[in-house]
Amino acid sequence: MKPSLLSALIAVAFASAASLPAQANDWYVGGGGGVSIGHDLDDLGSDVDKNDTAWSLFGGYNFTENFGAELGYLNTGDWSVDGEQFSSQGATLSAIGRLPLGDIFSLFAEGGAYIYQVDTINGSDNDYAPLLGLGMGAQLTDWLDLQARYRYMFRVGDDPDNGKLGSGTDRWVTDVSVATLELVFHPNRHAYVAPVAAPMVAAAVAPVMVDKSFSLSSDVLFAFNKATLKTEGSSALDDLYQQIVEVNPKDGQITVMGYTDRIGSDGYNQTLSEARARTVADYLVGKGLPADRVSTQGLGESNPVSGSQCDGIKAKSDLITCLAPDRRVEVKVTGTQTEQTPAPVEPQPMTEPMDSEPAKA
Known part of the structure; x- marks a missing residue:
């Protein structure tokens, strides 16, 4: 030797x-x-x-x-x-x-x-x-x-x-x-690690029920067939987080739901939708949302919004473009909102308010 x-x-x-x-x-x-x-x-x-x-x-x-x-x-x-x-x-x-x-x-x-x-x-x-x-x-x-x-x-x-x-x-x-x-x-290439979350600031007077939803395009958040955030995806989630901070719901709950298009097997699409939902939840918790108030759901290729408009398209690239609306992540926020201005302390809210209109990406 x-x-x-x-x-x-x-x-x-x-x-x-x-x-x-x-x-x-x-x-x-x-x-x-x-x-x-x-x-x-x-x-x-x-x-x-x-x-x-x-x-x-x-x-x-x-x-x-x-x-x-x-x-x-x-x-x-x-x-x-x-x-x-x-x-x-x-x-x-x-x-x-x-x-x-x-x-x-x-x-x-x-x-x-x-x-x-x-x-x-x-x-x-x-x-x-x-x-x-x-x-x-x-x-x-x-x-x-x-x-x-x-x-x-x-x-x-x-x-x-x-x-x-x-x-x-x-x-x-x-x-x-x-x-x-x-x-x-690569068993752990997209392993999910739950980050440490900061506590939520609570304010209470004249409670108003909050039930808001955002829909974010997966093509903005992720590359096709991926579950890792793109740079523009991080910016979109930053905007979403700021809206939640402004609403600042008390005892709020956030549900992050991932959807895919119908390309690929049911099992693969289910796994991909779960991974994307976890990635978005991970990011929002890392920004300050309490981890115990954020849950995820992977809904795979269910509930498509494209309807039948893509039927008959054979070319895969054209089909991917047509089915883009089905690839999305929806974030739903529920809880109560107070009309009192929060105390002059830097807030670390529980979730971002979800409007009925899509968040800007």
């Missing part, structure tokens, strides 16, 4: 990660299979089979949208040289750099080490090889990605004394490349 270089690689990867700002708890696991090639085996004999099946298992953590670290297992299969077998397997340790391309696709590159064990006619050996890789991923759902990856490992099977005069070692050595197709699971 070459411990000093490997230790330095590990230290640099994790020191870089520690210096980056923390984000959501986005850890992942995955696996895949593909093809491996032993590039230099032609130099070791005349009857060579240098292609075989490779497979891998891995787990990692994304510290930010652009940087992560990954640990895995890679088996490059068995190659044949003049009837003798050359096999390789071991652990991979990589730092991952990622470049998002829109909401679905991303490119990534990795650098690290392949800590291998090789079995050849010369016996077994353990060491590590530098590893470089490139890949592209596609987000299929909030928790599932499909990615293609290409890796190249340098001088697998090498030994510090390999081929030296009088060393007694003449090990088989080859560069190895592996191309795999992989499924990656």
Whole structure:
């Protein structure tokens, strides 16, 4: 082994990660299979089979949208040289750099080490090889990605004394490349964490019943098929919160209801509507609404407002545009309102007043 270089690689990867700002708890696991090639085996004999099946298992953590670290297992299969077998397997340790391309696709590159064990006619050996890789991923759902990856490992099977005069070692050595197709699971990519809420300021005299609703376009709040707020979505919820502050209902209750369009399965749309409702509730509670007064409902593709006007549209892009009114989040506020001006203390109200007209987005 070459411990000093490997230790330095590990230290640099994790020191870089520690210096980056923390984000959501986005850890992942995955696996895949593909093809491996032993590039230099032609130099070791005349009857060579240098292609075989490779497979891998891995787990990692994304510290930010652009940087992560990954640990895995890679088996490059068995190659044949003049009837003798050359096999390789071991652990991979990589730092991952990622470049998002829109909401679905991303490119990534990795650098690290392949800590291998090789079995050849010369016996077994353990060491590590530098590893470089490139890949592209596609987000299929909030928790599932499909990615293609290409890796190249340098001088697998090498030994510090390999081929030296009088060393007694003449090990088989080859560069190895592996191309795999992989499924990656992100269990917590959109996990909901309830924030700590500030208490509500109460005022009471001449109570008036409050029962107001807002309807906010999901296309303003979220990208299509997503449950993470866009910048303009945050601005729309800021406006909604200020209206609730002005009404300042006593003992108020807020219900956040998420709806989707009819594209996709019932189960998927139900899950997406729940996630969007939780995201909006999370944001309003984070602004100051009491968490115990805010509830959420995911209503999936029920209660569409587009009616039958989109029937017959076949092109998916046109159908997505036509069904935009169905993708919405409705926020309902109920309680009592006082006509007395609140005390001159900075209010931290329970919910924002909901007019019968949609909030400006």
